[in-house]
Amino acid sequence: MDHEAGDDIYYNNSEGEYNDDSSQASEEDEMDNNDAQVNNDAQLDNIDAQLDNDDQVDNDAHVNKRGLTRLTKWRAKFEKSGGKKWPITFDALGRVDGVHRPKFSSFLGDIARSEVGLRYLKWKEVPKDDKNKMWALIQQLFEIDDCRRGPIMVRLGGLRRSFRTKMFKRHVRPNLARPTVLEKVPKMYHTIVKKEHWDRFVAHSKSDEFKVVSKSAKEVLAQYVYDHTMGRGGYPYLREKLVQNKEIAADDCPSRAFIWRKGRVNKEGEYKMPVVKGVADDIAENEAKINAGSVNVEPGTDALTLVLGKERGG
Known part of the structure; x- marks a missing residue:
């Protein structure tokens, strides 16, 4: 699962109420x-x-x-x-x-x-x-x-x-x-x-x-070296921009790997750091292999998981 500090705010509350002293x-x-x-x-x-x-x-x-x-x-x-x-x-x-x-x-x-x-x-x-x-x-x-x-x-x-x-x-x-x-x-x-x-x-x-x-x-x-370029809007804002630029359709569900890469390029489509580009290339290569069927993965595993691991998406 992707974890970007401060990007997306999740508001699900299964109890339907708020308890300031315990639930948070x-x-x-x-x-x-x-x-x-x-x-x-x-x-x-x-x-x-x-x-x-x-x-x-x-x-x-x-x-x-x-x-x-x-x-x-x-x-x-x-x-x-x-x-x-x-x-x-x-x-x-x-x-x-x-x-x-x-x-x-x-x-x-x-x-x-x-x-x-x-x-x-x-x-x-x-x-x-x-x-x-x-x-x-x-x-x-x-x-x-x-x-x-x-x-x-x-x-x-x-x-x-x-x-x-x-x-x-x-x-x-x-x-x-x-x-x-x-x-x-x-x-x-x-x-x-x-x-x-x-x-x-x-x-x-x-x-x-x-x-x-x-x-x-x-x-x-120091472990988090793959800084994104999405600003405060996070992934929702990035998705809107991709739709506006016609890179994806409004009803598309792009892969996590695709979104991860898009979230780390600047306006010119370039990565800030060589290490980020290297990881992005590895992710793209693994995604291509998965789509081509040359690499078999278990359910819930994708290119992002193969490269970054299960608990660390960013």
Whole structure:
């Protein structure tokens, strides 16, 4: 099964309800256990792409404040639309799809930063009241059922972690030898990051605990060398682009191997790294052999499995 960190949000809930204290505990604890704020630069490319896009200055309004200002803009857009909530739809796998998916993804990023941001060192420290507030903000603007809440909360935790990663990479790590710079909250985040939270974040980033967790996270991330180029939209967005470009039909079910390869090329159809191209070529070769019948595989095994293994698709 393919696993792309942060790409697709799965919202299946077999119980049809949400229990913030139990049903999501294991996922949130795992999120906290891997909550280092430093990664290798290659792994941060996709995180930066999403956060940079969400932090774009609104040229029409000529403002450069984040967070609170952006939430105000969301409400203004909502009122301009006649106060009608944007419906969020899901595909057969429980992933967000439809025309409002980019809007929804961007909004989640905004509230993760403005409502949580650097306020808490771990996601499980976030009070239930704060999580309830974030869910209320979502339901004010989007038409989405309560049964989808649990996985969305996990997604918000991931976005909060990505924001902290970006803050460390761009504003803490380059200034570790310049303590006077670290005494001030980065200018563009004054509206959403309080001085006390910034100071605690900086202190934590210098701690031995942080260094140990960061080292462990780097070792894990070193295994994931096949970075994709799909951005925050993930596979659903890639599929839409393939349909628009007439590379597949709307009702086609392309193979995992095909989608994996397409998700790792740039606009020119080239792979960023030779190692990725080599793996992609191996996958394509194995898929051709399977289709030709020259290689026999068991049910549930495909070219992606043959090359990358059963538990690691990305």
